[in-house]
Amino acid sequence: MMMRFDVVTLFPGLFRILLDDGVIGRAIGRGVAELHLWNPRDFTQDPHRVVDDRPYGGGPGMVMKVAPLRDAIAAARAAAPASRVAYLSPQGRLLRQPQMIEIARQPGWILLAGRYEGVDERLIEGCVDEEWSIGDYVLSGGELAAMVVMDAVIRLLPGALGHGESAVQDSHSDGLLDWPHYTRPPEIDGRAVPPVLISGDHAAIERWRSLQALGRTWQRRPDLLQQRGLSDEERALLEEFVRSHHRDEIG
Ligand code: 9D3
Numbered sequence: 001m002m003m004r005f006d007v008v009t010l011f012p013g014l015f016r017i018l019l020d021d022g023v024i025g026r027a028i029g030r031g032v033a034e035l036h037l038w039n040p041r042d043f044t045q046d047p048h049r050v051v052d053d054r055p056y057g058g059g060p061g062m063v064m065k066v067a068p069l070r071d072a073i074a075a076a077r078a079a080a081p082a083s084r085v086a087y088l089s090p091q092g093r094l095l096r097q098p099q100m101i102e103i104a105r106q107p108g109w110i111l112l113a114g115r116y117e118g119v120d121e122r123l124i125e126g127c128v129d130e131e132w133s134i135g136d137y138v139l140s141g142g143e144l145a146a147m148v149v150m151d152a153v154i155r156l157l158p159g160a161l162g163h164g165e166s167a168v169q170d171s172h173s174d175g176l177l178d179w180p181h182y183t184r185p186p187e188i189d190g191r192a193v194p195p196v197l198i199s200g201d202h203a204a205i206e207r208w209r210s211l212q213a214l215g216r217t218w219q220r221r222p223d224l225l226q227q228r229g230l231s232d233e234e235r236a237l238l239e240e241f242v243r244s245h246h247r248d249e250i251g
Contacts, residue, residue, distance in 0.1 A: 004108030113142030
């Protein structure tokens with residue numbers, strides 16, 4: 001179940017960083033995923049290799065022309081006929097972890113990374129299946145967004161993570177923030193590790209971690225709890241966290 005990514009970008013060199021990275025670079029090296037790059041400038045027909053032009057209606061900035069992108073996407077499609085086309089753009093559907101899981105179920109994606117003010121709308125209408133955003137902030141182009149998607153998706157694929165790494169995605173913590181992590185020494189700069197973690201009582205440790213994950217999610221990202229809902233057991237744990245949190249605030 002190899003996943004194929006074809007990225008259409010004016011800056012293919014930026015993607016070198018993915019191949020150098022530990023988890024993703026290794027996954028690509030092992031054949032879990034494949035990355036192919038297509039530069040629309042290589043699909044221009046004029047001597048100056050022009051890929052952008054001034055916007056109809058006026059205004060600042062430039063717009064990416066249809067023809068070089070259309071032809072680059074067509075070449076990528078011919079090489080990856082099972083892939084769908086996604087355009088990374090601030091106007092796209094916001095991607096969260098459930099969407100990354102959905103994306104990982106496809107055999108491959110052609111990712112279109114835009115530059116300048118964006119691409120001619122007729123290219124989107126004619127060649128694009130999906131439009132994705134990674135968040136409500138302004139990037140300089142779609143390349144980093146494409147890399148964010150590939151990082152989030154490739155690590156979900158079978159064989160991408162080592163045995164030690166995959167355990168993190170257990171059903172317990174799904175949709176919650178992590179509990180706090182500690183390593184040696186047991187005390188540093190006057191700060192001790194929570195005693196339960198060195199008690200050797202595995203049931204107590206698991207309970208403490210659930211309590212912390214629920215409590216921190218409640219404190220920092222109540223929107224996540226709202227979306228996810230709580231089991232009866234989790235609700236009881238969270239009430240315990242809230243009670244002790246309340247006591248901390250008073251005394
Ligand atoms: C919304 C701002 N636009 C109006 C002035 C200009 C504009 C900003 C950023 C046009 C293009 C871009 C480039 N951004 C992306 O290509 C992009 C992006 C992003 O900026 N934020 C979140 N997700 C994405 S996915 C692609």
